[in-house]
Amino acid sequence: xxxxxxxxxxxxxxxxxxxxxxxxxxxxxxxxxxxxxxxxxxxxxxxxxxxxxxxxxxxxxxxxxxxxxxxxxxxxxxxxxxxxxxxxxxxxxxxxxxxxxxxxxxxxxxxxxxxxxxxxxxxxxxxxxxxxxxxxxxxxxxxxxxxxxxxxxxxxxx
Amino acid sequence: xxxxxxxxxxxxxxxxxxxxxxxxxxxxxxxxxxxxxxxxxxxxxxxxxxxxxxxxxxxxxxxxxxxxxxxxxxxxxxxxxxxxxxxxxxxxxxxxxxxxxxxxxxxxxxxxxxxxxxxxxxxxxxxxxxxxxxxxxxxxxxxxxxxxxxxxxxxxxxxxxxxxxxxxxxxxxxxxxxxxxxxxxxxxxxxxxxxxxxxxxxxxxxxxxxxxxxxxxxxxxxxxxxxxxxxxxxxxxxxxxxxxxxxxxxxxxxxxxxxxxxxxxxxxxxxxxxxxxxxxxxxxxxxxxxxxxxxxxxxxxxxxxxxxxxxxxxxxxxxxxxxxxxxxxxxxxxxxxxxxxxxxxxxxxxxxxxxxxxxxxxxxxxxxxxxxxxxxxxxxxxxxxxxxxxxxxxxxxxxxxxxxxxxxxxxxxxxxxxxxxxxxxxxxxxxxxxxxxxxxxxxxxxxxxxxxxxxxxxxxxxxxxxxxxxxxxxxxxxxxxxxxxxxxxxxxxxxxxxxxxxxxxxxxxxxxxxx
Ligand SMILES: Cc1cc2nc3c(=O)[nH]c(=O)nc-3n(C[C@H](O)[C@H](O)[C@H](O)COP(=O)(O)O)c2cc1C
Ligand code: SF4
Ligand code: FES
Numbered sequence: 301x302x303x304x305x306x307x308x309x310x311x312x313x314x315x316x317x318x319x320x321x322x323x324x325x326x327x328x329x330x331x332x333x334x335x336x337x338x339x340x341x342x343x344x345x346x347x348x349x350x351x352x353x354x355x356x357x358x359x360x361x362x363x364x365x366x367x368x369x370x371x372x373x374x375x376x377x378x379x380x381x382x383x384x385x386x387x388x389x390x391x392x393x394x395x396x397x398x399x400x401x402x403x404x405x406x407x408x409x410x411x412x413x414x415x416x417x418x419x420x421x422x423x424x425x426x427x428x429x430x431x432x433x434x435x436x437x438x439x440x441x442x443x444x445x446x447x448x449x450x451x452x453x454x455x456x457x458x
Numbered sequence: 459x460x461x462x463x464x465x466x467x468x469x470x471x472x473x474x475x476x477x478x479x480x481x482x483x484x485x486x487x488x489x490x491x492x493x494x495x496x497x498x499x500x501x502x503x504x505x506x507x508x509x510x511x512x513x514x515x516x517x518x519x520x521x522x523x524x525x526x527x528x529x530x531x532x533x534x535x536x537x538x539x540x541x542x543x544x545x546x547x548x549x550x551x552x553x554x555x556x557x558x559x560x561x562x563x564x565x566x567x568x569x570x571x572x573x574x575x576x577x578x579x580x581x582x583x584x585x586x587x588x589x590x591x592x593x594x595x596x597x598x599x600x601x602x603x604x605x606x607x608x609x610x611x612x613x614x615x616x617x618x619x620x621x622x623x624x625x626x627x628x629x630x631x632x633x634x635x636x637x638x639x640x641x642x643x644x645x646x647x648x649x650x651x652x653x654x655x656x657x658x659x660x661x662x663x664x665x666x667x668x669x670x671x672x673x674x675x676x677x678x679x680x681x682x683x684x685x686x687x688x689x690x691x692x693x694x695x696x697x698x699x700x701x702x703x704x705x706x707x708x709x710x711x712x713x714x715x716x717x718x719x720x721x722x723x724x725x726x727x728x729x730x731x732x733x734x735x736x737x738x739x740x741x742x743x744x745x746x747x748x749x750x751x752x753x754x755x756x757x758x759x760x761x762x763x764x765x766x767x768x769x770x771x772x773x774x775x776x777x778x779x780x781x782x783x784x785x786x787x788x789x790x791x792x793x794x795x796x797x798x799x800x801x802x803x804x805x806x807x808x809x810x811x812x813x814x815x816x817x818x819x820x821x822x823x824x825x826x827x828x829x830x831x832x833x834x835x836x837x838x839x840x841x842x843x844x845x846x847x848x849x850x851x852x853x854x855x856x857x858x859x860x861x862x863x864x865x866x867x868x869x870x871x872x873x874x875x876x877x878x879x880x881x882x883x884x885x886x887x888x889x890x891x892x893x894x895x896x897x898x899x900x901x902x903x904x905x906x907x908x909x910x911x912x913x914x915x916x917x918x919x920x921x922x923x924x925x926x927x928x929x930x931x932x933x934x935x936x937x938x939x940x941x942x943x944x945x946x947x948x949x950x951x952x953x954x955x956x957x958x959x960x961x962x963x964x965x966x967x968x969x970x971x972x973x
Contacts, residue, residue, distance in 0.1 A: 325742070330724070361741070364744060367683050385645055385646045387887075387890070388877065389803065420725075422643065422684075424642060424648040424684065425648070427504075428471050428475060428506050428808070429802065
């Protein structure tokens with residue numbers, strides 16, 4: 301990941317491999333977010349120019365999709381599944397536990413940007429509910445005790 | 459002595475339960491002990507409560523152990539599991555396990571059995587036989603065989619696949635596309651994921667047969683971004699298929715050309731709706747298109763496009779290989795063939811059960827599912843994802859097929875079933891359905907965009923006991939407006955879970971508050 305905002309040239313280099321593709325905007329946004337960690341505002345005019353779109357159109361696509369972020373992600377990201385199957389197996393209790401442990405409410409990022417807690421809606425792990433993701437890695441059949449283990453592993457990785 | 463063969467699934471559900479660490483530990487122990495072991499990362503058998511499920515190849519077949527944690531591995535070596543020795547975690551010959559033995563695995567026949575990215579293993583298990591057949595069959599006959607098989611779309615709408623293909627075949631256009639819907643956004647479903655991670659060549663083969671049938675040269679798999687494991691397996695499999703001459707230029711020496719690209723979604727449930735998916739594939743906001751024109755006539759980039767679900771397409775190779783009649787013979791009524799049912803939520807034995815249509819919910823939930831995981835009585839199941847109806851225990855004798863479920867006001871959808879025990883609060887589930895709709899609405903129609911937010915508020919008032927009778931009427935009117943005034947199923951079907959919860963569990967809405 302980039303430590304500073306990527307330059308125009310760096311952005312152009314990231315999207316260069318997608319240029320021959322039909323309908324490439326989403327592919328380009330993924331390419332940028334995968335490397336930069338988010339889609340910086342400075343990417344909007346670059347994409348608009350490359351694809352002959354208005355800035356508003358590019359902005360409209362970015363804002364439509366839950367996956368694309370317009371600011372750097374928290375250092376540690378917890379995403380907990382709140383969909384039906386996970387609710388059916390004590391997902392509420394697990395969420396309450398995680399909120400208490402992380403001192404974050406669902407949807408919040410800590411003020412120092414060190415951790416975020418977001419809801420997601422089904423990870424396709426419904427036969428092993430409840431499920432969550434930590435920094436992009438999936439965990440299933442998560443109990444409060446198991447979460448505490450994962451949390452302490454997270455802390456030691458810091 | 460040749461190396462012992464050990465299978466450890468690479469499927470996301472197994473990985474989320476620690477399978478990667480188990481595989482690493484097996485490798486480490488084997489090295490430390492100077493034993494030659496070959497670890498194959500297969501798909502999952504679909505007995506998820508036993509994952510990570512490790513199998514060893516023995517003279518009497520594949521013996522399973524599970525659920526295995528990394529800490530169990532030294533003990534398994536000590537016990538001699540590589541020779542099939544018994545151990546606390548022994549499950550015996552996996553194919554004799556009743557959960558598997560009593561299934562009819564057609565589309566999932568190879569899932570969990572083979573190395574998903576080995577062309578050689580795929581071919582050794584009847585792989586590419588359907589494609590071979592398709593290459594010596596005319597496009598019109600390919601389409602007719604699929605029509606005759608009775609295969610209906612497995613993504614939700616259950617539209618006959620062959621009829622859709624026929625429309626695309628009949629168009630003359632400079633370019634046609636096969637667009638595989640791998641968005642699998644429905645909660646309680648994971649069959650697409652399990653298939654892609656366990657037998658991706660079958661999907662590739664099915665898409666290629668579709669391309670030959672309708673005259674398409676380019677395919678896309680629209681994969682949800684929440685499935686990075688599937689993405690890795692598909693990427694490896696596509697490269698392997700190309701390398702072996704089963705995809706790309708001159709397929710199997712026939713001169714035919716077809717290629718497939720994976721495109722990732724970006725976390726929008728609505729992009730599973732086919733026209734929204736096409737918009738997204740074109741790089742735009744995933745707003746639903748007005749129909750007509752049908753995607754089969756004017757689809758991706760304005761060209762005739764077959765849009766089919768992963769399981770629909772993956773069902774095709776066996777139909778071409780074994781014939782339409784063999785597939786058609788399975789099933790009940792107008793629901794032909796088999797269906798991968800996905801057991802989720804509060805069940806003792808959650809996982810994947812492929813059976814011909816026509817078993818009852820009760821058989822599925824108790825004989826396979828083993829009843830609740832909590833040990834408490836089941837109270838309701840939701841069938842077919844977040845837009846599916848809630849079904850009470852009193853209707854568990856309904857047959858699982860398209861008509862049987864519509865007879866009780868439910869829809870099969872993609873075949874996911876989420877079970878709840880008697881601690882569930884159905885008013886909360888109804889509220890969740892409305893909130894989910896509000897969160898995922900593409901914003902095009904007012905009843906969906908605004909109505910769902912209103913729905914949340916009205917349910918809150920009902921539960922709080924504020925003007926209860928009046929608000930119940932408001933909720934019903936709101937649901938009717940959503941059903942009739944929405945362009946697509948998100949707004950149009952969100953009322954199903956809400957109204958079924960109200961109908962079957964009215965007491966949950968009137969428990970609290972003043973009256
Ligand atoms: C809100 C909504 C979400 C949908 N999500 C999916 C999905 O995730 N996967 C899928 O295959 N079909 C989904 N569908 C159904 C598709 O619109 C379409 O019917 C299907 O992809 C056609 O393929 P099939 O005939 O093989 O089922 C959805 C429909 C609606 C209305
Ligand atoms: S019903 Fe909802 S999701 Fe569907 S088109 Fe209308 S606003 Fe979009
Ligand atoms: S409902 Fe949580 S993983 Fe599917």
